[in-house]
Amino acid sequence: MVRVGITLACSDCKQRNYQATKDKKKNTEKMEVRKYCKFCNSHTIHKEIK
Template sequence: MASDKRIKATMECTECKRRNYTTVKSKVNTRERLELSKFCPWDRKHTVHRETR
């Protein structure tokens, strides 16, 4: 059974605004939105990806 403390987070590229990645984060430990540097296949470079709601 899945715990309610860990949620799925969709990551969106800050440059092309496409939703490229999904990840799982802890709702208890990480209250703010995630920001990760990930590879964007449309821009063909590493860009900042932010968590969407």
């Protein structure tokens, strides 16, 4: 399996808050997760960036 490290950024304030890994063969599209942003002080969508 090929797991790669990715960075998740808040879609509202664009801060890079989380680091995660994903399987590149199973998930080819960019990852989107709803997580807590300490800068926005709320739960927002976090998108994968390069």
